[in-house]
Amino acid sequence: MRDSQPSVVVLGGINMDLVTVAERFPEAGETVVGSRFLTYPGGKGANQAVAAARMGAATAMVGKVGDDIFGPQLMEFMAASGVDVSRVGVEPGASSGIAVVNIDGAAQNRIIQVLGANTTCGQTEGEAVMQALQGASTLMLQLEVSVDLSLKVAQQAAALGKRVILDPGPVRPLPEEFYACCTIITPNETEAQALVGFPVTDVSSAAMAAEALLARGVEIAVMKLGAQGAYYATGQGGQHVPAIPVEAVDSVAAGDAFNGALAASLSSGDSLEAAMRLATAAGALAVTNFGAQDSMPLKEEADALLTRHGI
DSSP states (O other): OOOSOOSEEEEOOOEEEEEEEOSSOOOTTOOOOOSEEEEEEEOHHHHHHHHHHHTTOOEEEEEEEESSTHHHHHHHHHHHTTEEEEEEEEETTOOOEEEEEEEOTTSOEEEEEEOGGGGGOOHHHHHHHHHHGGGOSEEEEOSSSOHHHHHHHHHHHHHTTOEEEEOOOSOOOOOHHHHTTOSEEOOBHHHHHHHHSSOOOSHHHHHHHHHHHHHTTOSEEEEEOGGGOEEEEETTEEEEEOOOOOOOSOOTTHHHHHHHHHHHHHHTTOOHHHHHHHHHHHHHHHTTSSSSGGGOOOHHHHHHHHHHTTO
16 A cells, blocks of 8 residues: 555446456357356456556555455455555445456457445545545546546546546446546547447547547547557547557456556656557556456556567
């Protein structure tokens, strides 16, 4: 656990991931024999907190776990990764959040979440976020806790001039007033389509989606495109960042690695261009390992990958 003032504050979900690996996904009513079963600490908020901490940012997590066997494990893993968990509460009588993750032979995943204690985050967590943000530069949000709570703290953080990074996943209805609070929004293809109402499948459609999000008041729109890399746009134009070729085994939490690296890089004073390069490297490294938080790379690993590819 860190004792220093954080530079990155994360409000979001904390889950235990229950992972099955099989050559293919079952059809309705079918049983497929898998090859592996694993349990990993996860949750988009916790993943991004771990990712930012491993990228060198002093990071504080705000959220809740249940009073079950998973709660202490989830707290311990975040703390061991350098995350300040002093603002993570325990909800009596509630289960911790879980995610049942199925992975196929192409390293694609399908996920069912039960949010559990994450849904009980409220005023106490909002106050904890604002206290932690006093000396921080960046607030990271996702949609695994109440959208109303996330919107409220986003509005407060934006009013204080803090950088607000929203990962709009899992897909949920997003109030129009949320966009104006976002310094950066980082949807993947599925999330982008839900936001803009048309398919986002390549760089061209990503550019169109980014323009649509900018028009709603976002300062920077970042489209995460998986194997196609990422695209980002500001009012001054857009840029495609190609993916770095790696041997993928598990795409779970690659977007969280990307977001954590982006936040850490920007909070350290790096340019948006440099932060996007580091985020792309972090996302690439994450897919080379199984698990969520376990697959979040260290900054030196991402730097080394960029160097090897002359980026």
